[in-house]
Amino acid sequence: MIGPHHVCVLYVATAGLQGSLMGSDEQEVVLLIYVIVDVVQNKIVGVQQYPIRPQTADINENILSEQLTSESVLTDELIKSSGRQLEDALNEFDAYCNSLHIDPHSAGFRLLTDGQLPLRQCLYPEACRKEIDLPRYYSTFHDLRKEVARFTRKTEEVPQSVADMLEFRTRRTLQFCEYLRLTYKPDLQIKPEVENEFYKREAKDMVNIVQRLISEGYRFEALETINLTLEPGICSKDDEIDSNCVVRARGLPWQSSDQDIAKFFSGLNVAKGGVALCLSAQGRRNGEALIKFESQEHRDMALKRHKHHIGPRYIEVYRASGEDFLSVAGGKSSEAQAFLSRGAAVIVRMRGLPYDCTAKQVLDFFASGENSCTVLDGTEGVLFVRKPDGRATGDAFVLFASESDAPKALSKHRECIGSRYIELFRSTTAEVQQVLNRSLEARTYEPEPLPPLLPHMPLLPQHYITSGTKKECIRLRGLPYEAQVEHILEFLGEYAKNIIFQGVHMVYNAQGQPSGEAFIQMDSEQSACITAQQKHHRYMTFGKKQRYIEVFQCSGEDMNLVLTGGIPAPVSPAKATPALLSPGMLPSIAPLPPTNIPPPPPPNTSVNQISPNITNWDNQALFAQQQAQIIAQQNLIARQNQAQAQNEMLLMNQIAQHNLAVLNQNVGPVSPNSPNSVLKNTPMMPHLIAQPPFVMLPPRMAPTLGLPRPQLAYPQHLLPGGAHGVFPVMPHVAVKRSYGDAFNEQAAPAKRAFHAQGALPVYQHFYPNM
Structure with missing residues (x-):
């Protein structure tokens, strides 16, 4: 050389x-x-x-x-x-x-x-x-x-x-x-x-x-x-990776691609296909990546870039193992390896595709518009991600031949195929392997069983569960699922000083996961009111999330209503005693004097014992929360049974007063010594006599049923064919009487004399006694 x-x-x-x-x-x-x-x-x-x-x-x-x-x-x-x-x-x-x-x-x-x-x-x-x-x-x-x-x-x-x-x-x-x-x-x-x-x-x-x-x-x-570009490569599960050449980067922007990560480590030689983006359980990037370098020397220099920046974000760099890299980037799908071995320079991930989308539609999508680009190898350059049963997931990977096609392809982000807009991201070979590995994993889609309820345990201190109608609590809704008590205190700021000791209660769903809600007990109604007014629809910043929070003032009963699954509190009978009928139908009757009526049997307020199966929760706060909810639910059920029994007793007294009032109004002033009197010695409260159940029916239907009626004293001449001492069933209908019959019992001097002025042929037919 x-x-x-x-x-x-x-x-x-x-x-x-x-x-x-x-x-x-x-x-x-x-x-x-x-x-x-x-x-x-x-x-x-x-x-x-x-x-x-x-x-x-x-x-x-x-x-x-x-x-x-x-x-x-x-x-x-x-x-x-x-x-x-x-x-x-x-x-x-x-x-x-x-x-x-x-x-x-x-x-x-x-x-x-x-x-x-x-x-x-x-x-x-x-x-x-x-x-x-x-x-x-x-x-x-x-x-x-x-x-x-x-x-x-x-x-x-x-x-x-x-x-x-x-x-x-x-x-x-x-x-x-x-x-x-x-x-x-x-x-x-x-x-x-x-x-x-x-x-x-x-x-x-x-x-x-x-x-x-x-x-x-x-x-x-x-x-x-010095490598100026990141070359794609395929990693298999059977490969051996030197742990002295791998690092883990944490805190990356979620939209970062492998090229962005390679730029962060600019000057260092990253191995072929050496950037593996980590995905969450939902298949989305979680801000972490594993990077494999060509030698330990370059790995050591990469560790010195700990807390260097990508824009305003600092990136943490730690050591990692070869097993960590293989678990993310290693592939076992022959279809993926055949797809990635085509020598493409750019891989683009498509998300949000219609389930019936075809490869031809994908080719037309990138070929249309001003920034048209050609997919490598036509339909062979499109790989759809499917579930184990063959159903589409709405994701696909597309290959492009040159680096110049990348900006053209990504410029079509959020353009539509049919009625759906498509999300585009630059991807990596490791991400293709990772997504396909997860899609091919055999999963059981049966719903997870709900955790068993906690057993009955001694009462907790009052600060766990409160009650009452005083609005000393606030309810927070829309919290991030990762939010903890310290984040809520930071969100409330200066108003957090008005929270009572251990007054923050996180609400969890049936699976033990956070529901995004919380209840907070304040030291007074005024504190709760001011906090709700000042913090309603204010934003909480949690990591990369910024959520506006709804804050409402509520009472302890409202708090229990949500914590116990929506069981309403019983209404006090003293506060609400609705009338059975319209006020015009029942006259106002003074309360009856006390009688020797036996009290109704005591209501059954026992609560079925809850199964002793218990889940070993690591979160003690969740354990105390569910325990308090169960205790509050048992108390509510007992109060409801007691209130129901009291309401039934009030209903029986109301019916008795009504029947007695009807009896007293219908019975005329008949002398007991009168021979025409048919009044018998009846008990003072006839409703205590054994009778069929009380049924409220329209008046026109009652006669056809032949139900027994109270023994009423009608005049004997108004009951044609009735034997002495026999009381036929009488419907609730008016009895038409003549003008003369209506005033038989009044004294003659009490009547005003009528002096006819002349013949009254018209009225004579109707009034023969005149």
């Missing part, structure tokens, strides 16, 4: 930490030093130094760290006055190379850096954040530390700094001379630079090392490459 004809020593410094931690604090680059060396002549042909002004620099604050100012001649005033933008410095160096008639893009031009960090951890990540396209020749370079170790043929021991390389070269030279029994010549030793020719003396030391290697006839052939 022919070596380069020009090597360029590149020295990079950031405003923060230096040495082995450079780039881990996400500080910007403040210095670039280029020294071009002609390999053939072994002499310096060009030098350029560029102070860089950070974008976030403040003229009133210090820019450089104390470590950098103590090790260099750089100052804050120099950066603020002579500093330039990073992109401008890169363009100026390109122009400088052209002025020297040196093509930096040719294969004979190579960069030399002090280790991996200057390019992989500093320059490339910052260029990616600032959306700067680095020239192509920055993606290939030589690591001077590895070159020195390779020159001594001891690659297992690599120097860790420029000072180590100077000592490393001297020590190895001494050992080499002792091995050959040669005299050690001190002029072979490379002394550290003491002159301030550069902003940083280490840059001159690097140049001296390079020239010494060239003078020894060494060729720079150990080329390092």
Whole structure:
């Protein structure tokens, strides 16, 4: 292999930490030093130094760290006055190379850096954040530390700094001379630079090392490459993954694709198909990903990007195992592997498809409109996701041949197929495998049995369940399912100080899952009212969610009504005693005097014992909540039975009063000694005599049933054919009497005399007694 004809020593410094931690604090680059060396002549042909002004620099604050100012001649005033933008410095160096008639893009031009960090951890990540396209020749370079170790043929021991390389070269030279029994010549030793020719003396030391290697006839052939694109790859469940090459990234935006994650780790070489997006149980991205790198060296540099940012979000990076990666990215579907082996550069996931959608409709969807694009291999480039029984899920994956098709395809996000709008996301091979693995898993779709109720236990303190009509509680509705008590207290803010001790009650459904509601007991009605007014329809921010919360003022009875599953509280009989009939039908009757009526039998207030089966809940708050609900439900049932018995007793008394009133009104003032009297000695309260059940029927239907009636004293001459002492059944109908019969019992002097003025033939027919 022919070596380069020009090597360029590149020295990079950031405003923060230096040495082995450079780039881990996400500080910007403040210095670039280029020294071009002609390999053939072994002499310096060009030098350029560029102070860089950070974008976030403040003229009133210090820019450089104390470590950098103590090790260099750089100052804050120099950066603020002579500093330039990073992109401008890169363009100026390109122009400088052209002025020297040196093509930096040719294969004979190579960069030399002090280790991996200057390019992989500093320059490339910052260029990616600032959306700067680095020239192509920055993606290939030589690591001077590895070159020195390779020159001594001891690659297992690599120097860790420029000072180590100077000592490393001297020590190895001494050992080499002792091995050959040669005299050690001190002029072979490379002394550290003491002159301030550069902003940083280490840059001159690097140049001296390079020239010494060239003078020894060494060729720079150990080329390092930075992958600029993420290549797709297929992972099988049977593959072996080195756990020293895998990390887990957490806190990613849910819309992040594999390309976004690869940009976050820009400068590091991610393995083919090495980004696996983790999905939730519902098949949606949960903000986590597993990344596999080409080597442990790159994995270690990735761990140093812990809490670096994607936009405003910081990303957590942790170690992971190969088993973790295989559980997400490993596939076992031959259909998926055949689909992914077509060599597509872009995979797009479609969600929300009609269940009867065909591959032809998908092709027409992407071919229509201004940003039309062609699906790779036609209908073979469309893979529908189906359930184990073959039914469609509404998801599909589509392949595209080139990277330029990706923005065109994603521009059709939320366009329609038929009447349904389609969601589009850029996907990965690992996501295809993961989705298909889940869709092919055999599942039983039987509903899960409800957990058994808790057994009857002793009463809890009053602060668990309250009662009463005072509106001292508030009800929160629309809470995120992940919300806990501390989130509710944070949402209420200053009003949380009015909550009584252990006064926050989370409401759970029958499966033991949060229902999105909560009850809170306040110290007074005024506190509950003010809290409900000030916090109603206010937003609660929980992670990535922002939900508006409904807040209502309620009472303890309302609280029990919801907690016990909607069983209404019994109404007190003293408060509500509705009339049986219209008030016009029943006269107002004074209460009857107390009688010797035996009281009704006591109501059965016993409650069936609940099954002793108990679920071992880990959440003690849920255990106490359900226990309190059961106790409240038992108390309500007992109160309902008692109230029902009281209502029945009141109903019997009402019926008795009504029958007695009818009896007293219908019975005329008949003397007991009168021979025509048919009044018998009846009990005072005839309703206590054994009778069939009381039935309320319309008046016209009662005569046909022959029901026994109370013994009423009608005049004997109005009952034709009736024997003495026999009381036939009489319907509730009016008895028409003549005018004369209506006044038989009144004294004659009490009548006003009528003096006829003349013949009244018309009325004579109707009134024969006149």
